[in-house]
Amino acid sequence: MAVATERSLSMVNAVGEAMRQAMEADPTVIVMGEDVVGGAGRGGSKENAMGGSFGATKSLYPLFGGTRVRDTPISEAGFVGAGVGAAAAGLRPVVDAMWADFTGLAFDQIYNQAGKMSYMFGGQVRLPLTIRVAMGSGLSAAAQHSGTLYAIYTHLPGIKVVVPSTPYDAKGLLLEAIFDDSPVLFFEHLKLYVAKGPVPQDPYRIPLGVAEVRRAGSDVTIVAIAAMVGRALEAAELLAGEGISVEVIDPRTLSPLDEETILGSVERTGGLVVVDESPPHCSVASEIAAVVGEKAFDSLNGPVRRVTAPHTPVPFSPSLEEAYAPSVQAIVDAVRTIC
Amino acid sequence: MAVATERSLSMVNAVGEAMRQAMEADPTVIVMGEDVVGGAGRGGSKENAMGGSFGATKSLYPLFGGTRVRDTPISEAGFVGAGVGAAAAGLRPVVDAMWADFTGLAFDQIYNQAGKMSYMFGGQVRLPLTIRVAMGSGLSAAAQHSGTLYAIYTHLPGIKVVVPSTPYDAKGLLLEAIFDDSPVLFFEHLKLYVAKGPVPQDPYRIPLGVAEVRRAGSDVTIVAIAAMVGRALEAAELLAGEGISVEVIDPRTLSPLDEETILGSVERTGGLVVVDESPPHCSVASEIAAVVGEKAFDSLNGPVRRVTAPHTPVPFSPSLEEAYAPSVQAIVDAVRTIC
């Protein structure tokens, strides 16, 4: 749980603060991506730096200048690949790839290069590369700007995957990701960007692979990812009214996954619902269901329920998009089938 | 099961025959990829056509000529994307992308374009595109030439995924894939290329989404994918000696997945082992385990066991590669934990 503090920040600002503190701490940390500098680069006032699509990093160009804060052309394979090469050659690049969907253009660089290098080269390389992306449905941004894709990166050996759900975690996990020597995909859910939460000013780190229990409970466990954590907590609140005590776990990182915390919880509660905004097949929901089904089989009183998006791209029309991500009601319903 | 027939073909030749018959049947079927024509294109004898890395399609250039059989430059995004566009504009292209790992370079074209088009455009486009790739470990081809990647494509809405394990299935499924109006990823395991099996001469099709029971049994179900089917059958044979009756199911297509056949089997046997040559997280093994854990919970006498590759890239050295894909012994051991 968040350290007691007076200060409240949005996730977008927590991310910006982590970036700034990382760059202050280590001159090898650089940032690059489309529109990170924006208009400010060519003669405009430094304060007009865009800081990427959501402005997260706009304080960086004025502070650190054009050598360490770089606009890229629209060339995802090229600049993500350059990030991989720069990491292999000793920098700690943070690449802003804008939206998770756009990593499709750099997939070879992530999968075949970044993810395999350490292994193929027998451990002789450190690859401290962080790739930041926005993800998720909810803005009617349609099929090519709303995907989650974290399941795919969780499948890949050599890659780590981070999915913060609070501003506090976003800061601590991003600082950890930047100073981790592995390639990390850092997913920021756009629906979480603006809501504020307590964030200490000083730099701090949250280790990768450690889940957080967001609400303690005894009858059933819900594991929820990113924006789904809030919905799970709402569902838990509703269910509490019916006398069902729900434990809500936020894994915070999907690779590595903190199996222990999840298994420990299910051993106590005897039930599990996994809530995931991705399409169902080969999803993180499936992974967690499989792990628990295998390792906590004897504890389960009923089937593990997966509450996911449908096996569809994200629709544009609000009437359909509303029906895309798991709703509070769908979570409640799933819990009821096993409680 | 295969129709009774005298004739025996290797999978590589079964694939070639399906390609030829599809091209004979429909003038809109074309094939393109690196080294599909090879030396034959520029003045060399037509019979010297390479037919791709494994020679599967070498009969095509002499028969159908350069308009329908095309060498591509090494530009995976460009020529897979051209395949998508050609499909959208009315052809049935079969793209040879050589190795599953190389689809990383065309991932955006597959994920953001091919997989989303029908949905985004409200069903106004048919996309009869087939992408053929070799996959799998076993040739010391190392990390960038051995990946399976089918889990990733199974995750993606709008894409279908085929993983034949016999020459008979390869032919029937490829003909079906080519005449299916959706984008299909067709995975050919390189360890299965040479072994022969019965293949009828006339064209025939096997529907997507229909599993095949390779061996009937009553004590436990094994679902195995592609090259793992053979190992599962070997394990079943060994276990039969111990009095354990194993049912072996080959799903043949992963998207759509024939859940019904798998669930029906588990309802009878009460146990499931899934054998998958991919890394474990968010794998097809996890997906099947999750489905069965959810929908056949009451039938299960013990946990669903996943027998997979480790969470690593494919190692080069034979001593390590030997330990990579699930062994017969590992399958036997997994079955014993639940029988």
Next chain:
Amino acid sequence: MDVSADTLRSLHRTMLTIRLFEQRVAREFRTGEIPGFVHMYIGEEAVAAGICANLRDDDYVTSTHRGHGHCIAKGCELDAMMAEIYGREDGLCKGRGGSMHIADFSRGMLGANAIVGGGIALATGAGLAATVRGTDQVAVAFFGDGAANQGVLHESLNLAAIWRLPVIYVCENNGFAESTPAAYATSVADVASRAAGYGIPGTIADGRDVLEVLAAARDAVARARAGEGPTLLEVKTYRFMGHFEGDPEKYRDDEERKELTANDALGSLEARILADGHASEADLDALRGEIEAAVDHAVEFARASAFPDPSTIERYVYPEQVAQ
């Protein structure tokens, strides 16, 4: 350039339709009724109009996130376009796509695309389809100066060159990719200069003059239809609005904007039509009224159309199979 009065009037109608449609979309967007993002084509009308005037219904175009102009120039119905932008069931894509994914296959409009550069390979493939079938259809890929730095352009130009595909690659160079100036992101002043590296023609047209665009496209389309292969055609243009509606536009220079918007291709064309006596002020007013009414109708149509039924969310993931 010698063009008929009909051609001039037809270009003008297309451009004015785009202008008025876009102005209305921008206005309605501000009311909050249109979901998602919209990217306005205002100021760039001459590109779509000048290029598409050379195309037939059975030719193909692939488009961008800034795709309304391409749709209109390729002949899409305003009603169904607007309904799509509003996310309604009667939209061209039944509300599944929205502004960034408008498509109309019945007009060879193979889709707006929210992946920058996403349409380039698709048009290449459409050109391939024409070649394999042996028809004289052509395909046009529209893309921006920002998209010109995507590797897929390089791959596609090379592929189209060696296969002599009937594809026209149209770079709409409006000087910016979001906030990033082309002068920064692109290592050469003219994207068209890259054509030489593929052994294909690279031409530049001034987007402030629709007739220059028309002429450059006519040559490229003729080449393509004759089986002589692809062309890279760069049109220098300028977007009058923000990158998307709501863009604070801090990256723009007011001087530059003033200068460039002063040279509006639509205004020049109207002046010429009047000067040459091809239409009177009254004719133009009538035309404007007619188009405004059509746009009004489109908005009404969109508003009256139902939102898609949530229970149909899983439809269209896979094309509905036609029996073989």
Next chain:
Amino acid sequence: MDVSADTLRSLHRTMLTIRLFEQRVAREFRTGEIPGFVHMYIGEEAVAAGICANLRDDDYVTSTHRGHGHCIAKGCELDAMMAEIYGREDGLCKGRGGSMHIADFSRGMLGANAIVGGGIALATGAGLAATVRGTDQVAVAFFGDGAANQGVLHESLNLAAIWRLPVIYVCENNGFAESTPAAYATSVADVASRAAGYGIPGTIADGRDVLEVLAAARDAVARARAGEGPTLLEVKTYRFMGHFEGDPEKYRDDEERKELTANDALGSLEARILADGHASEADLDALRGEIEAAVDHAVEFARASAFPDPSTIERYVYPEQVAQ
């Protein structure tokens, strides 16, 4: 070109080492003892030797599936290279990588790469690292004529150009990508001609003359060290062997092969060294004997090295974290 006797002898030693190493690998491969695939650099030695003679230990190179020559020219130890090719624990990559993934970070050799074009962006990033640190290191990306059609080259040339990165993009044009002739797959005769589209120098050197390669690379490296940005350097070369060992090579023209292998850069260099009196026949024989002994030693070393322990299969997936 005016080069010292030492330079000539050093180039010769590098080229001969590559030649003898590769001949031995090919021979041993046929015995079945070497796992996987091997792609021989024989005939192309002048490229790696001529380029790398201009590099320091702290400069970077990224390589290809045909990477043994680059390793040797960059100073990797033969023993550890051979052990890697044999898949042994004492290999440069502890047997995890093999021929297609040899790397030696201690020499700035950032890896062979089995993705065609895979090293291009990596070298760009290594150049970026030098720029950010403010050192005068340079990075070289080796890639083939086939790789030149990958989009990532276009993206990287543009990026390196606008950032003036110290990167030399070396296209080893050996006329073929597997069986596919460059004359078919690449729309222009000279890959170097594409440089103009990025506003950077594009130069061509004849790979049959190592001194021409040396000189061209010297200029490009000097430019890069001086902060003047990237160069695209194409070397026309020819591979004497199949694409990989075992290639039936049906796509080759015997005439062409005879002609091109007759102009062996290694042979010409030896002739010049002898003619100029920089070494005697006996000196060359001694050198050959010395290198053969080193290659013998490497094979012995490899054979004596253990295979990796299967229980370590999960090691190195993630870099072992260094405390911060």
